[in-house]
Amino acid sequence: MDHVNTAPMVRSGYVTKNRIAVSLLFLVNGFIVGCWAPKIPEFAERLQLSKFQLGLMILVLGVGSLTLMPIAGAQIARYGSKLVAQIAAVCLLPALLALTLAPNVATGAISIFLFGGFMGAMDVAMNANAVAVEQSMRRSIMSSCHAFWSLGGLIGAGLGGLLIAKVGVLWHAQIATALAAIVLGVAWRMILADPPHPDEKKEKLRLPLVPLPWLIGLMALFSMVPEGAVLDWGALYLREELGASVALSGFGFAAFSLTMSVMRFGGDLVRDRLGGVLTLRICTLFAISGMLLAAFAPNAEIAILGFALCGIGISNMVPIAFSAAGNIPGLRAGIGLSVVTTMGYSGMLVAPSAIGFVAEHIGFSVVFMALPVLLVVVLLFSNLARYADGISGGGH
Template sequence: MTAAVETTPDTARLSRARTAVRWQFGALGVLGGAWGAHVPSLKSHYALDEATLSLVLLSAALGAVASLFFAGRVVGQIGVRRTVQIGVVVMGTVLALVLQWPGLWAVLPTMVLFGAAMSCFDVSINAEGTVLESLSGRAVMSNLHGSFSVGAMTGAALVAGLLRLAVPPAWQLAGIGLGAAALVMLTSGGLLDTHPAEAGEDGERAHFAWPRGMLLVIGLLIFTGMTAEGVMYDWCVLYLKQEVGMPQAQAALGYASFCGAMALARFGGDALRARYSERRLLGGSASLSAVAMAIVLLSGQPVVSLIGYAFVGAGLAPVVPILFNAATRVPGVSRAAAIASVSSIGYSGFLIGPPLIGFIAQSVSLTAAMSVVVVGAVLLAVGARRVPVHD
């Protein structure tokens, strides 16, 4: 595996790599935040109903899940740096064109490409993060995912501001997509790129490991958390606009509230992981999300919704950092392969989420559909006891 050849870097090199990978997490968040805030724009531009909109979101999820079967191989063959550079160019280009196509028939395949590129980017930077945590002996994963949340908040807040200035949505997505690509190109040079060889790393297990045993347990927990998180990313702005009656510029602030609180919780998450049991932390935070989202749906009030979104974000914050890191502790599997393995189940939440929400919204209401977040958070709280204990 060509990416597993670098000797242990010195302290200064590790510091540069941590800074560089924070920028990558942030850039990915900006792209995700801008896309999530413009889901209503896509819906109105192509005159989609909820069921058809779910097909667009499903296309991105299909690309994401399919790419996980080769993401570990890609990272191993070309390295983290080239993976993120290629990935961000693809994502930025798709966002720049998503509101320019003549019809939905052209949107669907490009969203498959968008999801695949995002998935490879995600696996590579998470693998980099776990390597940095292992080499430095410092907990950094929550902090890195906090950078993603700050980026997502920034992307959503930027959209809200540009909408107030009446900048056309297509121009917004083009500018944000190409700007994020430029940021990644400028900052990716500091990444370790190649990783120290890992015990048990060989052939197929270095590329992809079929989830079984503890990897399967962790993957199912990630699936539950990602289903809830994915529903918030893709539908929370539309819920505020359509069900609560907020203008889109204000509704986009709901996305920013969700992501901003998630960022703050993640920046404090490494300290909490050092102090409390990961099982206890995950169970308590998931319970917080369930209660907060239930209050949002029962109230239907703008201010309550914005505050509630913040608590939902804070509660879901520890899910991915804790569980991705737990997956890399499973013996006999490389970091990239372990993350790809559990992500293959986790991203399936994004496969199930869009059509499920679209079906419920079409049949009952979007308010009823958003209750999936409550159900997912409750299941995650119950399942937290299965998280393997940190040595």
């Protein structure tokens, strides 16, 4: 996520291929994550999980990610991002099949741990590769890379709900795995080979004592909790509390991903015009409005519209927080980014498990009513986004 390539400029033709390749890596990762969203209700039903138990499973997914992400970071420092991205992507490919075929809670837990782990490891590696491509091109591509992640999530969630309804979960997993493998195959030879960075590991061990990166990390954390909530619980909320069909329930995260990807493709332009602070404030207001609309929705269609509005908001909140982290005065970019990315990802990966525990007792609509409180905190700290107007960062 915060790895810098010191390699010399490469010829423009190869730069184009490198950019296509890293964009396809983001697309594959987002697609597999998106495919998971409409599978969640069936996964819970097959293993006879209560909301509390499903919350524990989602916690295991988060723990898997947070376990393998720093390991991936260390391996990138030793071997470069290309090799780590390739290995993590190959290991991630069979994850949907493993989750579909898991016959009991124990195998389900192992599968979901590995799914989260390889998803997170690939995420770190592809972010590092995107930074390396940025360095070789001497221009920012991070927002568009994350737009491809959101686009993958949109295709995965939208197609997933329809395929599950039409051909069942096993065929869905097989088709999704084959599609992901084909796209990965196209990208494989074009991925930029960046040199290792052996000094970075030592650098990251020194945690900053100044409060600024931790406050920006809190903004990233509170921005990513709602994203995790929509990903992990949106389909279940639409099905259980609003009576949506299997196919329709997949469109909650799909609508969220659609608006998010569209806004991320234009994110750099908007931020250049309005500046980080105003962009963050507008985005946060959209996110609050969307989440409240989803919470108070009388039917699934209105809730999906709410998730779409929320996607408009969340789209550029997280990239702004990461950009600010990489541009804190007097602090090396890698140190600020390592704090903020870890805090932010823990919000998306671990916090949704707590939502499952709470929803067991009070229902999802009340949870979605409460999430805007976190976004209000982001609004209160929005002036810190002024640091984002210096560089580009990365993150979902």
